[in-house]
Amino acid sequence: MTMTDTSLKPTATTASPLQLVSRYGVFVAFLALLVFNIAVTPNFLSWQTLNVNLTQVATIVIVATGMTLVIATGGIDLSVGSLMAISGALAPMIFMGKLLPIDNMALAVTLAFIIPVLVAAACGWFNGFLVTHFRIQPIVATLVFFIAGRGIAQVMTNGNLQVFKNPPFQFIAMGHIAGIPAQVVLMVVIAILAYCLIRFTVLGRQIIAVGGNEKAARLTGIPVRRVKTFVYVISGALAGIAGLIVVARNSASDANLVGMGMELDAIAAVAVGGSLLTGGRANIFGTLMGALVIQLVRYTLLANGVPDAAALVVKAGLIVVAVFIQQRADRS
Amino acid sequence: MSAFFKSFAPKSSGDLARIGVLIALAALILFGALRYDNFLSPFNILSFLRYNSMFALIALGMALVIMTGGIDLSVGAVAALASVVSALLSPISWYAGLAGGIGAGLMVGLLNGLVITRLRIQPFIATLAAMLAANGTALLLANNQSVSVSYDTGFTVIGQDDFLGFPIPAWIALAAYILGWLFLERSPSGRHVLAIGDGEQTAALMGLKVERTLLGVYAVSGLLAGLAGVILAAQFGAGQPTEGVGWELFAIASVVVGGTLLTGGSGSVGATLAGALLLGMVFNVLNFENGLGWISLSAYWQSVIRGLFLLVVVVLQARLTSKSTA
Numbered sequence: 001m002t003m004t005d006t007s008l009k010p011t012a013t014t015a016s017p018l019q020l021v022s023r024y025g026v027f028v029a030f031l032a033l034l035v036f037n038i039a040v041t042p043n044f045l046s047w048q049t050l051n052v053n054l055t056q057v058a059t060i061v062i063v064a065t066g067m068t069l070v071i072a073t074g075g076i077d078l079s080v081g082s083l084m085a086i087s088g089a090l091a092p093m094i095f096m097g098k099l100l101p102i103d104n105m106a107l108a109v110t111l112a113f114i115i116p117v118l119v120a121a122a123c124g125w126f127n128g129f130l131v132t133h134f135r136i137q138p139i140v141a142t143l144v145f146f147i148a149g150r151g152i153a154q155v156m157t158n159g160n161l162q163v164f165k166n167p168p169f170q171f172i173a174m175g176h177i178a179g180i181p182a183q184v185v186l187m188v189v190i191a192i193l194a195y196c197l198i199r200f201t202v203l204g205r206q207i208i209a210v211g212g213n214e215k216a217a218r219l220t221g222i223p224v225r226r227v228k229t230f231v232y233v234i235s236g237a238l239a240g241i242a243g244l245i246v247v248a249r250n251s252a253s254d255a256n257l258v259g260m261g262m263e264l265d266a267i268a269a270v271a272v273g274g275s276l277l278t279g280g281r282a283n284i285f286g287t288l289m290g291a292l293v294i295q296l297v298r299y300t301l302l303a304n305g306v307p308d309a310a311a312l313v314v315k316a317g318l319i320v321v322a323v324f325i326q327q328r329a330d331r332s
Numbered sequence: 333m334s335a336f337f338k339s340f341a342p343k344s345s346g347d348l349a350r351i352g353v354l355i356a357l358a359a360l361i362l363f364g365a366l367r368y369d370n371f372l373s374p375f376n377i378l379s380f381l382r383y384n385s386m387f388a389l390i391a392l393g394m395a396l397v398i399m400t401g402g403i404d405l406s407v408g409a410v411a412a413l414a415s416v417v418s419a420l421l422s423p424i425s426w427y428a429g430l431a432g433g434i435g436a437g438l439m440v441g442l443l444n445g446l447v448i449t450r451l452r453i454q455p456f457i458a459t460l461a462a463m464l465a466a467n468g469t470a471l472l473l474a475n476n477q478s479v480s481v482s483y484d485t486g487f488t489v490i491g492q493d494d495f496l497g498f499p500i501p502a503w504i505a506l507a508a509y510i511l512g513w514l515f516l517e518r519s520p521s522g523r524h525v526l527a528i529g530d531g532e533q534t535a536a537l538m539g540l541k542v543e544r545t546l547l548g549v550y551a552v553s554g555l556l557a558g559l560a561g562v563i564l565a566a567q568f569g570a571g572q573p574t575e576g577v578g579w580e581l582f583a584i585a586s587v588v589v590g591g592t593l594l595t596g597g598s599g600s601v602g603a604t605l606a607g608a609l610l611l612g613m614v615f616n617v618l619n620f621e622n623g624l625g626w627i628s629l630s631a632y633w634q635s636v637i638r639g640l641f642l643l644v645v646v647v648l649q650a651r652l653t654s655k656s657t658a
Contacts, residue, residue, distance in 0.1 A: 148636050148643070151637075151639060
C-alpha cells in the first residue's frame with residue numbers, strides 16, 4: 001500500500017521501481033530460474049533439457065500468440081483448445097483416406113496440413129462474426145465453440161483414438177531444421193511474424209487502437225469489424241496449427257484430450273507476459289517469455305521432485321503476482 | 333411463491349429472454365413427454381433432478397457473480413476439491429464430510445473475493461488462478477486418484493437418498509434457489525448486487541459497500557460449488573479430483589441461457605434454474621432418443637447440441653437487446 005506515493009514523482013526520464021519490475025520482471029524471473037536450475041537441477045545444461053522445454057512450450061506459444069492479438073482488441077478466445085481438437089481430428093482422417101480417397105500420398109499430406117488449418121480459421125471467422133455482427137461478448141461467443149467444438153471433433157472420430165505413422169506429416173513435430181526441432185522453428189517464425197505485424201503494419205496499429213478505445217477507433221475510420229474478425233481468424237488458424245503439432249507429436253489423435261485446457265494456458269502466458277486483459281496492448285515477446293517462465297517453473301519443480309499438482313498451485317500464485325505488479329505499475 | 337413466478341414477467345428485453353428459456357424448457361418437456369413412454373416416469377424425473385442438482389447449485393452462484401459484472405472460473409475445480417475433502421473427512425462422520433466440503437469451497441470463494449477486492453485483480457484472472465490452485469490442491473490431497481467415501485457414517489445419504497419421496501440433492505438445490513431468490517429480490521444486499529453490476533463506481537458513490545458485497549458474492553459462489561462437490565462425492569461414492577473440468581463454462585452457459593447478461597446489472601434466479609435444467613435435459617432427451625433405436629447419436633452429440641442451444645439463445649438475446657436499444 002506504500003506504493004501509491006510513486007504516482008507523485010515519475011518524470012519522463014525515470015521509471016518507478018515498480019514500472020521497472022513490471023517491464024523487466026518476466027526477464028528477471030526467467031534468468032533467476034535459469035541460474036537456479038544451473039546450480040541445483042542435475043544435467044540442466046544439456047541439449048535434451050533445452051529440447052524438452054522448447055518442444056513442450058511451442059504449442060502454447062503458438063496459441064498464445066493468437067490469443068495476444070485477440071486480447072489486444074479487448075476480446076478473449078476460449079475456443080482455441082476445442083479448435084485444436086477439430087484440426088487434430090481432421091488431419092489423420094485426411095491422410096488416412098477416411099474422409100475422401102486420395103491415392104497420391106504427397107497430395108494427401110499437403111491437404112492434411114492445409115485443410116485443418118483452414119477449417120480452424122473458418123471457425124475463428126465465425127467467432128469474429130458473432131462478436132462483430134451480433135455484438136455478443138467475446139467470452140460468450142467463443143464459449144459456443146468451446147462447448148460444441150470438442151463435441152464436433154468427438155463426433156467426427158466417434159470418440160476413437162486415431163493411431164498413425166506418417167513421417168512426412170509428423171515432420172512438423174518430429175523433424176529438425178538445422179538441428180532445431182521443426183515445431184520450435186515454427187514457433188519462432190510465428191512469433192516474429194506477429195511481432196512485425198504489431199510493430200510495423202497499419203493493421204497492427206489498428207488492432208491496438210481498437211483495443212485501446214473502440215469508439216475512438218471507429219470515429220477515426222478504422223474498420224473495427226474487419227480488424228476484430230481478423231484477429232479471431234488468426235487465433236483460430238494458429239490453434240489449428242497447434243492441433244496438428246500435438247497429434248503429430250503423439251503419433252495419435254484423441255479428440256477427448258487434444259488441446260484440453262489450452263485456452264487457460266494461453267491466457268496465463270499472455271497475462272504473465274504483460275498484456276493486460278483489458279486490451280490496447282500486444283506484447284508478443286512478453287507472451288513468449290511468459291510461456292517460457294511458466295514452462296520453466298513447472299520443469300524446475302518436476303525436475304526437483306515436486307509433484308505436478310503442486311506446480312499448478314505455484315503457477316496460480318505466479319499469475320496473480322505477475323498481474324498484480326503490472327496493474328500497480330500501470331496506475332503509477 | 334407467486335412473486336417467484338412473477339419475477340419472470342416481462343419488463344425489458346432481458347425479461348423476454350427469460351420467458352424464452354421457460355418456453356424452450358416447456359417445449360422440450362412436452363416433446364419428451366409425447367415422444368417417449370417413460371420420460372415423465374417418476375424414476376426418470378427423480379434421477380434427472382438428483383444428477384442435475386449439482387449443476388443447478390453451481391449455476392446459482394455463477395448467476396450472482398455475473399450479476400455483479402464478474403465471473404467465477406474456479407467453480408468446477410472447487411467442486412472437485414470439495415468432493416475430495418469431504419470424502420477424506422467422511423469416515424469421521426457425515427457432517428464432518430459435509431462441513432469440510434462446504435468449508436473448502438467457502439475458503440476458495442473468500443480467497444477469490446479478497447484477491448479481487450484487495451489486490452484489484454480482474455475476476456477472470458483471479459478465479460482462473462484459483463481454478464489452477466484448487467485443482468492442484470485436490471490432486472495433492474487425493475494423491476492423484478479418486479478417494480472412496482465411507483459407507484459406514486451415512487455420508488452417502490446426502491447424495492443417494494430421498495426425503496419425502498424427493499432426492500435430497502434436489503431439496504438442497506431447491507432450498508438454495510429459494511434463499512437465493514429471497515436474497516436477490518427481497519433483501520437490500522440483493523439490490524446492491526445488481527447496482528454494483530450496473531456500475532461499480534456509481535454504486536460506491538451511492539454509499540454501497542461494494543467490496544463487502546463482492547466478497548460475499550464470491551464466497552457464496554465458492555460455498556455453493558463446495559456443496560455441489562459434497563453431493564458429487566456422496567452420489568458417486570468417491571471424491572474425484574479430476575471431475576469438474578468445464579463445469580464453470582457449463583454454469584456460465586446456464587446463466588446466459590437464463591437471460592442474464594454477462595455485463596451484469598440484471599438477471600433472475602428462477603431463469604437461471606430453468607437454464608441449467610434446459611441444458612441438462614438436452615442430455616436426457618438424447619438418451620431417450622437413442623433408446624428408441626431409430627437413430628444412434630453418441631453421447632458426444634450432447635456437447636454439440638448444447639453448443640447449438642447456447643448459440644441460438646445468445647443470437648436471439650443479441651437481436652432482442654439491439655432492437656430494444658435501437
